[in-house]
Amino acid sequence: MTINAPRGVHDIIGANAFKMTELENNAKFIFARHGFIEARTPIFEDIALFIRSIGEQTDIVSKEMYVFEDKKGKKFALRPEGTASFVRAYIEHRLDMSYPEGKFFYSGEMFRYERPQAGRYRQFHQIGGEFLGNSSPSADAEIIIITADILSSVGIKELSIHINSLGCCNCRPKFRQALIDYFSSIKDLCQDCQIRLEKNPLRLLDCKIDSSKFTNVPKMTDFLCPECKENFSIAQDLLKSAGYKFRVDDKLVRGLDYYNRIVFEIRSSVLGAQDALAGGGRYDNLVKDLGGQPIPAVGFALGSERVILAAQETDFFEKKEKAKKIYIAVADKELIGDAFAFAIRITKQGLKNNKNISVYPPLIDKNFTNQLKFANKINADETIVFAKNEFDNGNLIVKDMKARTQIEIPISEI
Ligand code: AMP
Numbered sequence: 010m011t012i013n014a015p016r017g018v019h020d021i022i023g024a025n026a027f028k029m030t031e032l033e034n035n036a037k038f039i040f041a042r043h044g045f046i047e048a049r050t051p052i053f054e055d056i057a058l059f060i061r062s063i064g065e066q067t068d069i070v071s072k073e074m075y076v077f078e079d080k081k082g083k084k085f086a087l088r089p090e091g092t093a094s095f096v097r098a099y100i101e102h103r104l105d106m107s108y109p110e111g112k113f114f115y116s117g118e119m120f121r122y123e124r125p126q127a128g129r130y131r132q133f134h135q136i137g138g139e140f141l142g143n144s145s146p147s148a149d150a151e152i153i154i155i156t157a158d159i160l161s162s163v164g165i166k167e168l169s170i171h172i173n174s175l176g177c178c179n180c181r182p183k184f185r186q187a188l189i190d191y192f193s194s195i196k197d198l199c200q201d202c203q204i205r206l207e208k209n210p211l212r213l214l215d216c217k218i219d220s221s222k223f224t225n226v227p228k229m230t231d232f233l234c235p236e237c238k239e240n241f242s243i244a245q246d247l248l249k250s251a252g253y254k255f256r257v258d259d260k261l262v263r264g265l266d267y268y269n270r271i272v273f274e275i276r277s278s279v280l281g282a283q284d285a286l287a288g289g290g291r292y293d294n295l296v297k298d299l300g301g302q303p304i305p306a307v308g309f310a311l312g313s314e315r316v317i318l319a320a321q322e323t324d325f326f327e328k329k330e331k332a333k334k335i336y337i338a339v340a341d342k343e344l345i346g347d348a349f350a351f352a353i354r355i356t357k358q359g360l361k362n363n364k365n366i367s368v369y370p371p372l373i374d375k376n377f378t379n380q381l382k383f384a385n386k387i388n389a390d391e392t393i394v395f396a397k398n399e400f401d402n403g404n405l406i407v408k409d410m411k412a413r414t415q416i417e418i419p420i421s422e423i
Contacts, residue, residue: 017123017131019314028317028326029134033116035162036136043155045112045138050094052118053077056084062093062295064266066208073121087120090265091137092292092308093299099141100301110142116313128283128315137289137310144293144305146244149271153244154253156275156287156309160316164325165277165286170248170255172273173229174241175211175262175290180234181269185210187227195222214262228259237270244271267292271307277319286319287311332367333391336384339371340396348395349373355423371395384410393423 014020021029037047056076063070075087088094095115098104104111116136123129138155140148153170160168176184188210192198198206199218206213213219214226233241248255255273263272272290280286289309296304320326335355339348352370359366369387372380384392394406399417407423408415 015131017125017129019130019132024326025317027329028320029313031326031329032159032163032313032316032320033136036114036116036159039155039158039162040112040114040138043112043151045114046108048095048098048113048115049117050088050091050098050115052120053085053087054094054097056086058093058097058299059086059089062096062265062267062299063090064209066205066212067266069121069265073123075120075122089121090119091115091117091135091310092139092265092267092295095137095139096295096299096301096306100296100299105142105296105302105304108142110140112138112140114138126283128280128312128318130314134313135310136313137308139306139308141296141304141306143307144291146240146271147247148307149240149244149291150247150251152289152307152309153248153255153273154251156273156289156311157253159311160275160277160286160319163316163320164323165279165316165319166323167278167319168286169276169278170253170273171258171261171276172245172248172255172271173258173261174233174237174271175269176229176233176237177269178294180232180237181229184227184229184232187232188213191227192223195219197222209266211262214260220260226260230257230259240270263288263290267295267298269293273309275311279319279322280315283315285312286315332365334367334369334387334389336369336380336387336389336392337371338377338380338384338392338394339373340377340394341400344395344397344400345371345373347400351393351395351420 059074060070065071069089074089076084078084095113114137117134118132119135120132122131125131138152140152157168157170175181189206192206192210192213199216202213202216202219261272261274268290270291274288275286276284277286287309291307293305296302296306337348337352339345348371352368356368359368372383375383389410392408392410394408396406399406403419404417405420405423406415407418
């Protein structure tokens with residue numbers, strides 16, 4: 010019996026791996042321009058970290074975490090997202106001291122036990138950025154802009170930026186009560202919503218089952234305290250002044266409990282049901298809640314697989330320059346050593362001179378005909394042949410595999 014990859018988990022090979030690397034490289038480039046530094050955290054953490062940060066009542070913690078015990082019976086979870094782990098590391102290493110107003114980015118695998126479908130997997134990749142130590146709306150606007158810029162950097166045009174404010178500990182309780190009053194009057198709430206109504210009524214706003222029943226729902230924007238209102242308004246002005254279009258979306262609450270004030274999501278109309286490419290927001294209480302100093306923060310995460318799916322509608326990845334493939338063939342056994350050394354030498358020269366070439370050294374277990382078949386199979390652009398007569402005259406044969414022509418070139422000129 011063969012063993013396949015677990016459900017919802019994928020191997021990323023060849024072109025798809027290339028796309029993921031390109032996306033990560035583009036993101037790194039944009040992060041660097043905004044002064045972000047990289048952080049790599051473990052893929053598993055003490056389960057308490059996610060319960061305390063993301064929230065016990067969220068789908069992520071209550072249903073989707075991969076939990077395991079180590080040999081001593083201690084409970085861990087594979088990380089379902091990156092912010093909690095980063096904040097844990099931030100506190101542990103007192104990064105507030107070494108990087109006041111620090112900006113950090115990460116990328117890597119996340120794990121959620123969700124029902125797999127297009128754009129939704131059990132292991133997926135996120136790229137995220139966090140800006141800690143600044144509570145101003147310019148930090149909010151910068152995070153939203155970076156997110157949009159990374160998405161645009163792989164050619165995605167149909168982007169819509171949705172923003173909302175969830176208020177703060179002063180104004181949110183009044184909104185929460187208004188929601189409880191409103192939702193209590195609605196009959197036949199789904200089972201999840203009945204629990205959410207008690208534990209976290211904001212979460213009803215993005216219920217996929219009940220949302221059609223909700224009309225004239227109270228809006229957080231009507232409850233914002235003057236400070237939250239001003240913050241939200243300045244963030245909008247800054248986005249506008251930088252030329253970024255967005256819409257205020259009263260129902261946007263996000264699936265993690267630690268957010269306050271601004272939250273956002275960037276969606277693409279080219280994707281189906283799973284149209285959220287990225288999301289984020291402010292989490293001013295999380296560092297303190299996890300045992301650190303009271304340090305405000307704002308961040309985002311994008312889903313790399315979804316971004317790559319959306320980018321398929323563009324020719325961004327196809328247009329990327331492909332390496333020229335060169336196979337080194339050997340027609341006479343006595344030239345094997347020369348041909349192999351030559352292949353290694355031009356590979357090194359290519360590296361040194363930043364040439365976009367892929368060099369395939371001779372496969373010495375194949376005869377010449379089979380070597381040419383191999384060159385065709387790998388779609389080589391050129392085959393450079395070591396053949397005795399020509400070699401003795403100081404020449405190599407260079408075959409253009411596409412045009413099916415060949416010329417002799419002095420070794421010293423190649
Ligand atoms: P979140 O951490 O839930 O705010 O999600 C941020 C982004 O990660 C989403 O906008 C998606 O692009 C991506 N994402 C979240 N869950 C999954 C999943 N199960 N499979 C693939 N991508 C996901």
